[in-house]
Amino acid sequence: MRNFIDLHLKPSTPEQAGQMVNLAYQLGYKYVVSTQPISYSENNITVATRVDIEAKRGKELIDALKNCRRIYDIIAVKCLSKEVARQAAKDDRVDILLFSDDPAQRKYNWLDHHEAELVKGTGRAYEVDASELLATSPTHLSKMITLIKRDLSVAVRYDVPVVLSSGATTLHTMREPRALIALASLLDIDEEYAIDMISKIPEAIIKRNYTRINKEVH
Amino acid sequence: MPVRGIRRRYILFNVVGEFSPIEEAIWDTVKDSILTLYGVKGLSLIDPNLIEYNKETRNGIIRCTHDTEMFLRASLASIMNVSGVPTTFRVQRTSGTIKALRRKARI
Numbered sequence: 001m002r003n004f005i006d007l008h009l010k011p012s013t014p015e016q017a018g019q020m021v022n023l024a025y026q027l028g029y030k031y032v033v034s035t036q037p038i039s040y041s042e043n044n045i046t047v048a049t050r051v052d053i054e055a056k057r058g059k060e061l062i063d064a065l066k067n068c069r070r071i072y073d074i075i076a077v078k079c080l081s082k083e084v085a086r087q088a089a090k091d092d093r094v095d096i097l098l099f100s101d102d103p104a105q106r107k108y109n110w111l112d113h114h115e116a117e118l119v120k121g122t123g124r125a126y127e128v129d130a131s132e133l134l135a136t137s138p139t140h141l142s143k144m145i146t147l148i149k150r151d152l153s154v155a156v157r158y159d160v161p162v163v164l165s166s167g168a169t170t171l172h173t174m175r176e177p178r179a180l181i182a183l184a185s186l187l188d189i190d191e192e193y194a195i196d197m198i199s200k201i202p203e204a205i206i207k208r209n210y211t212r213i214n215k216e217v218h
Numbered sequence: 219m220p221v222r223g224i225r226r227r228y229i230l231f232n233v234v235g236e237f238s239p240i241e242e243a244i245w246d247t248v249k250d251s252i253l254t255l256y257g258v259k260g261l262s263l264i265d266p267n268l269i270e271y272n273k274e275t276r277n278g279i280i281r282c283t284h285d286t287e288m289f290l291r292a293s294l295a296s297i298m299n300v301s302g303v304p305t306t307f308r309v310q311r312t313s314g315t316i317k318a319l320r321r322k323a324r325i
Contacts, residue, residue: 179294180295
Protein backbone atom coordinates (compact mmCIF):
# COMPACT_ATOMS: atom_id res chain seq x y z
CA MET A 1 0.00 0.00 0.00
CA ARG A 2 1.45 3.33 -1.07
CA ASN A 3 1.37 6.43 1.09
CA PHE A 4 0.56 9.35 -1.13
CA ILE A 5 2.21 12.64 -0.25
CA ASP A 6 1.40 16.14 -1.47
CA LEU A 7 4.56 18.14 -0.97
CA HIS A 8 3.17 21.51 -1.99
CA LEU A 9 0.00 23.09 -0.64
CA LYS A 10 0.01 26.88 -0.85
CA PRO A 11 -2.92 28.15 1.25
CA SER A 12 -3.15 31.86 1.99
CA THR A 13 -4.31 31.60 5.62
CA PRO A 14 -3.91 29.05 8.44
CA GLU A 15 -7.73 28.47 8.37
CA GLN A 16 -7.61 27.66 4.68
CA ALA A 17 -4.62 25.41 5.38
CA GLY A 18 -6.78 23.44 7.83
CA GLN A 19 -9.54 23.00 5.24
CA MET A 20 -7.03 21.94 2.60
CA VAL A 21 -5.45 19.39 4.92
CA ASN A 22 -8.88 17.88 5.68
CA LEU A 23 -9.69 17.68 1.98
CA ALA A 24 -6.27 16.13 1.30
CA TYR A 25 -7.15 13.39 3.79
CA GLN A 26 -10.49 12.75 2.05
CA LEU A 27 -8.70 12.58 -1.31
CA GLY A 28 -6.40 9.83 -0.04
CA TYR A 29 -3.21 11.59 1.03
CA LYS A 30 -1.44 10.40 4.17
CA TYR A 31 1.03 13.25 4.39
CA VAL A 32 0.94 16.86 3.23
CA VAL A 33 3.38 19.72 3.32
CA SER A 34 1.95 23.20 3.61
CA THR A 35 3.49 26.65 3.26
CA GLN A 36 1.18 27.86 6.08
CA PRO A 37 1.04 26.46 9.59
CA ILE A 38 -2.37 24.84 10.11
CA SER A 39 -4.79 25.99 12.77
CA TYR A 40 -6.65 22.68 13.07
CA SER A 41 -6.97 19.27 11.48
CA GLU A 42 -9.82 16.88 12.22
CA ASN A 43 -8.18 13.91 10.60
CA ASN A 44 -5.33 11.54 11.08
CA ILE A 45 -2.96 13.03 8.54
CA THR A 46 0.62 14.12 9.04
CA VAL A 47 1.37 17.73 8.19
CA ALA A 48 4.77 19.30 7.72
CA THR A 49 5.74 22.87 6.95
CA ARG A 50 7.61 24.16 3.99
CA VAL A 51 9.04 27.43 2.78
CA ASP A 52 9.38 28.54 -0.83
CA ILE A 53 12.32 30.90 -1.04
CA GLU A 54 12.21 33.26 -3.99
CA ALA A 55 15.49 34.98 -4.62
CA LYS A 56 17.12 36.74 -7.54
CA ARG A 57 20.67 36.92 -6.12
CA GLY A 58 22.83 34.24 -4.54
CA LYS A 59 23.46 36.42 -1.48
CA GLU A 60 19.70 36.84 -0.89
CA LEU A 61 19.31 33.07 -1.00
CA ILE A 62 22.13 32.44 1.49
CA ASP A 63 20.66 34.98 3.92
CA ALA A 64 17.20 33.42 3.65
CA LEU A 65 18.56 29.90 4.12
CA LYS A 66 20.34 30.87 7.35
CA ASN A 67 17.00 31.67 8.97
CA CYS A 68 14.96 28.79 7.59
CA ARG A 69 16.63 25.45 8.24
CA ARG A 70 15.49 24.94 11.81
CA ILE A 71 12.02 26.40 11.31
CA TYR A 72 10.72 24.48 8.30
CA ASP A 73 10.71 20.77 7.50
CA ILE A 74 11.17 21.28 3.77
CA ILE A 75 13.04 24.06 2.02
CA ALA A 76 12.27 24.77 -1.62
CA VAL A 77 13.95 27.37 -3.75
CA LYS A 78 12.20 29.01 -6.66
CA CYS A 79 15.08 29.76 -8.97
CA LEU A 80 14.42 33.15 -10.55
CA SER A 81 17.94 33.46 -11.98
CA LYS A 82 20.81 31.21 -13.06
CA GLU A 83 22.91 32.49 -10.16
CA VAL A 84 20.28 31.41 -7.61
CA ALA A 85 19.75 28.08 -9.37
CA ARG A 86 23.47 27.28 -9.17
CA GLN A 87 23.70 28.35 -5.53
CA ALA A 88 20.62 26.28 -4.63
CA ALA A 89 22.02 23.25 -6.44
CA LYS A 90 25.19 23.41 -4.34
CA ASP A 91 23.62 24.16 -0.95
CA ASP A 92 22.93 21.18 1.32
CA ARG A 93 20.12 22.96 3.14
CA VAL A 94 17.95 23.01 0.01
CA ASP A 95 15.58 20.07 -0.58
CA ILE A 96 13.68 21.06 -3.69
CA LEU A 97 14.35 23.13 -6.75
CA LEU A 98 11.50 24.66 -8.66
CA PHE A 99 11.42 27.05 -11.53
CA SER A 100 9.15 29.91 -12.52
CA ASP A 101 5.67 29.12 -13.83
CA ASP A 102 6.01 32.00 -16.28
CA PRO A 103 7.06 30.55 -19.67
CA ALA A 104 8.85 33.78 -20.63
CA GLN A 105 11.12 33.57 -17.56
CA ARG A 106 11.55 29.83 -17.83
CA LYS A 107 12.86 30.22 -21.36
CA TYR A 108 16.14 31.54 -19.95
CA ASN A 109 16.22 29.75 -16.63
CA TRP A 110 15.62 26.02 -16.47
CA LEU A 111 17.14 22.75 -15.28
CA ASP A 112 20.07 22.77 -17.68
CA HIS A 113 22.87 20.21 -17.92
CA HIS A 114 25.27 22.10 -15.62
CA GLU A 115 22.53 22.51 -13.02
CA ALA A 116 21.63 18.82 -13.21
CA GLU A 117 25.31 17.87 -12.89
CA LEU A 118 25.48 19.82 -9.60
CA VAL A 119 22.24 18.31 -8.28
CA LYS A 120 23.08 14.75 -9.29
CA GLY A 121 23.56 12.41 -6.33
CA THR A 122 22.77 15.04 -3.68
CA GLY A 123 19.18 13.91 -3.05
CA ARG A 124 17.79 17.31 -3.95
CA ALA A 125 14.75 17.03 -6.18
CA TYR A 126 13.22 18.88 -9.07
CA GLU A 127 9.54 19.65 -8.52
CA VAL A 128 6.67 19.66 -10.99
CA ASP A 129 3.54 21.44 -9.79
CA ALA A 130 0.35 20.00 -11.29
CA SER A 131 -1.20 23.47 -11.01
CA GLU A 132 1.05 24.45 -13.93
CA LEU A 133 -0.87 21.90 -16.01
CA LEU A 134 -4.27 23.28 -15.08
CA ALA A 135 -3.82 26.40 -17.19
CA THR A 136 -7.01 27.63 -18.77
CA SER A 137 -5.39 28.77 -22.02
CA PRO A 138 -4.32 26.00 -24.43
CA THR A 139 -1.41 28.15 -25.65
CA HIS A 140 -0.04 28.60 -22.13
CA LEU A 141 -0.55 24.91 -21.38
CA SER A 142 1.26 23.78 -24.53
CA LYS A 143 4.21 26.05 -23.65
CA MET A 144 4.34 24.72 -20.10
CA ILE A 145 4.25 21.10 -21.29
CA THR A 146 7.16 21.77 -23.67
CA LEU A 147 9.23 23.51 -20.99
CA ILE A 148 8.59 20.93 -18.25
CA LYS A 149 9.35 18.07 -20.66
CA ARG A 150 12.66 19.70 -21.52
CA ASP A 151 13.56 19.85 -17.81
CA LEU A 152 12.39 16.28 -17.25
CA SER A 153 14.56 14.94 -20.05
CA VAL A 154 17.62 16.50 -18.37
CA ALA A 155 16.52 15.24 -14.93
CA VAL A 156 16.16 11.68 -16.23
CA ARG A 157 19.53 11.83 -17.98
CA TYR A 158 21.33 12.91 -14.79
CA ASP A 159 19.23 10.77 -12.44
CA VAL A 160 17.81 13.78 -10.60
CA PRO A 161 14.76 12.76 -8.52
CA VAL A 162 11.52 14.41 -9.59
CA VAL A 163 8.55 15.05 -7.30
CA LEU A 164 5.01 15.75 -8.40
CA SER A 165 2.92 18.03 -6.21
CA SER A 166 -0.42 19.74 -6.55
CA GLY A 167 0.86 23.29 -5.95
CA ALA A 168 -2.73 24.01 -4.93
CA THR A 169 -3.59 27.48 -3.69
CA THR A 170 -7.30 26.75 -3.06
CA LEU A 171 -9.55 23.75 -2.40
CA HIS A 172 -10.69 24.03 -5.99
CA THR A 173 -7.22 23.36 -7.41
CA MET A 174 -6.56 20.28 -5.26
CA ARG A 175 -6.63 16.92 -7.04
CA GLU A 176 -6.68 13.32 -5.87
CA PRO A 177 -3.44 11.28 -6.29
CA ARG A 178 -4.79 9.38 -9.32
CA ALA A 179 -5.70 12.67 -11.01
CA LEU A 180 -2.13 13.92 -10.52
CA ILE A 181 -0.83 10.69 -12.05
CA ALA A 182 -3.18 11.20 -15.01
CA LEU A 183 -1.96 14.79 -15.42
CA ALA A 184 1.63 13.50 -15.38
CA SER A 185 0.74 11.44 -18.46
CA LEU A 186 0.56 14.78 -20.34
CA LEU A 187 4.33 14.96 -19.76
CA ASP A 188 4.83 11.42 -21.10
CA ILE A 189 5.72 10.14 -17.64
CA ASP A 190 4.86 6.48 -17.26
CA GLU A 191 2.37 5.48 -14.58
CA GLU A 192 4.79 3.60 -12.31
CA TYR A 193 7.26 6.48 -12.13
CA ALA A 194 4.42 8.99 -11.63
CA ILE A 195 3.25 6.95 -8.62
CA ASP A 196 6.81 7.10 -7.21
CA MET A 197 6.82 10.87 -7.79
CA ILE A 198 3.98 11.33 -5.30
CA SER A 199 4.93 8.57 -2.85
CA LYS A 200 8.43 7.08 -2.65
CA ILE A 201 10.48 10.11 -3.73
CA PRO A 202 8.84 12.73 -1.43
CA GLU A 203 8.87 10.17 1.41
CA ALA A 204 12.64 9.78 1.01
CA ILE A 205 13.12 13.57 1.15
CA ILE A 206 11.03 13.88 4.32
CA LYS A 207 12.79 10.94 6.03
CA ARG A 208 16.21 12.33 5.17
CA ASN A 209 15.27 15.73 6.60
CA TYR A 210 13.93 14.32 9.85
CA THR A 211 17.13 12.31 10.30
CA ARG A 212 19.19 15.42 9.63
CA ILE A 213 17.14 17.63 11.98
CA ASN A 214 17.31 14.98 14.73
CA LYS A 215 21.10 14.84 14.39
CA GLU A 216 21.30 18.63 14.67
CA VAL A 217 19.12 18.63 17.81
CA HIS A 218 21.05 15.85 19.65
CA MET B 219 -16.01 -15.62 -37.30
CA PRO B 220 -16.34 -14.49 -33.67
CA VAL B 221 -15.46 -10.84 -33.20
CA ARG B 222 -14.61 -9.50 -29.79
CA GLY B 223 -16.34 -6.24 -28.93
CA ILE B 224 -14.50 -3.10 -27.93
CA ARG B 225 -13.48 -3.16 -24.25
CA ARG B 226 -14.75 -0.20 -22.27
CA ARG B 227 -14.10 1.46 -18.93
CA TYR B 228 -16.80 3.15 -16.89
CA ILE B 229 -15.84 6.04 -14.62
CA LEU B 230 -17.98 7.29 -11.77
CA PHE B 231 -17.30 10.97 -11.09
CA ASN B 232 -18.55 13.62 -8.75
CA VAL B 233 -18.86 17.31 -9.61
CA VAL B 234 -17.72 19.70 -6.89
CA GLY B 235 -18.61 23.36 -7.24
CA GLU B 236 -20.79 26.21 -6.13
CA PHE B 237 -23.73 25.19 -8.29
CA SER B 238 -25.04 21.99 -9.82
CA PRO B 239 -24.59 22.18 -13.58
CA ILE B 240 -27.00 20.60 -16.05
CA GLU B 241 -26.09 17.44 -17.98
CA GLU B 242 -25.51 19.27 -21.28
CA ALA B 243 -23.02 21.66 -19.65
CA ILE B 244 -21.13 18.71 -18.12
CA TRP B 245 -20.97 16.89 -21.44
CA ASP B 246 -19.81 19.99 -23.36
CA THR B 247 -17.12 20.71 -20.77
CA VAL B 248 -15.76 17.16 -20.84
CA LYS B 249 -15.67 17.13 -24.65
CA ASP B 250 -13.96 20.56 -24.75
CA SER B 251 -11.36 19.40 -22.24
CA ILE B 252 -10.56 16.28 -24.31
CA LEU B 253 -10.38 18.36 -27.49
CA THR B 254 -8.00 20.84 -25.82
CA LEU B 255 -5.64 18.17 -24.52
CA TYR B 256 -5.80 15.50 -27.25
CA GLY B 257 -7.55 17.01 -30.26
CA VAL B 258 -10.10 15.46 -32.59
CA LYS B 259 -8.10 12.24 -33.01
CA GLY B 260 -7.95 11.84 -29.25
CA LEU B 261 -11.67 12.42 -28.92
CA SER B 262 -12.29 9.71 -31.47
CA LEU B 263 -9.90 7.29 -29.69
CA ILE B 264 -11.37 7.95 -26.26
CA ASP B 265 -14.88 7.73 -27.67
CA PRO B 266 -16.44 9.20 -24.52
CA ASN B 267 -20.11 8.84 -23.69
CA LEU B 268 -21.90 10.35 -20.73
CA ILE B 269 -24.06 7.44 -19.62
CA GLU B 270 -25.89 9.26 -16.85
CA TYR B 271 -25.68 12.30 -14.62
CA ASN B 272 -27.72 12.99 -11.53
CA LYS B 273 -28.09 16.72 -10.92
CA GLU B 274 -29.15 16.17 -7.29
CA THR B 275 -26.26 13.97 -6.17
CA ARG B 276 -23.88 15.49 -8.77
CA ASN B 277 -22.66 11.99 -9.61
CA GLY B 278 -22.24 10.82 -13.17
CA ILE B 279 -20.97 7.85 -15.14
CA ILE B 280 -18.87 8.35 -18.24
CA ARG B 281 -17.64 5.67 -20.60
CA CYS B 282 -14.41 5.50 -22.59
CA THR B 283 -12.41 2.86 -24.41
CA HIS B 284 -10.32 0.55 -22.22
CA ASP B 285 -6.86 1.78 -23.20
CA THR B 286 -7.67 5.51 -23.04
CA GLU B 287 -8.82 5.66 -19.42
CA MET B 288 -5.77 7.71 -18.46
CA PHE B 289 -6.56 10.27 -21.19
CA LEU B 290 -10.09 10.70 -19.88
CA ARG B 291 -8.85 10.96 -16.28
CA ALA B 292 -6.37 13.68 -17.31
CA SER B 293 -9.12 15.52 -19.19
CA LEU B 294 -11.44 15.38 -16.17
CA ALA B 295 -8.62 16.48 -13.83
CA SER B 296 -7.77 19.48 -15.98
CA ILE B 297 -11.31 20.89 -15.91
CA MET B 298 -11.33 24.09 -13.87
CA ASN B 299 -14.83 25.41 -14.54
CA VAL B 300 -18.21 24.59 -16.02
CA SER B 301 -20.05 27.46 -17.72
CA GLY B 302 -17.59 29.89 -16.15
CA VAL B 303 -18.18 28.71 -12.56
CA PRO B 304 -15.21 27.12 -10.73
CA THR B 305 -15.87 23.38 -10.69
CA THR B 306 -13.80 20.27 -10.05
CA PHE B 307 -14.40 16.73 -11.29
CA ARG B 308 -13.39 14.03 -8.84
CA VAL B 309 -13.20 10.43 -10.01
CA GLN B 310 -14.74 8.11 -7.40
CA ARG B 311 -14.41 4.68 -9.01
CA THR B 312 -13.75 2.95 -12.30
CA SER B 313 -14.85 -0.44 -13.56
CA GLY B 314 -14.99 -2.59 -16.67
CA THR B 315 -18.76 -2.99 -16.55
CA ILE B 316 -21.48 -0.59 -15.60
CA LYS B 317 -23.12 -3.27 -13.44
CA ALA B 318 -19.98 -3.79 -11.36
CA LEU B 319 -19.48 -0.02 -11.06
CA ARG B 320 -23.01 0.41 -9.68
CA ARG B 321 -22.53 -2.50 -7.31
CA LYS B 322 -19.19 -1.21 -5.97
CA ALA B 323 -20.44 2.35 -5.63
CA ARG B 324 -23.80 1.18 -4.24
CA ILE B 325 -25.84 3.34 -6.60
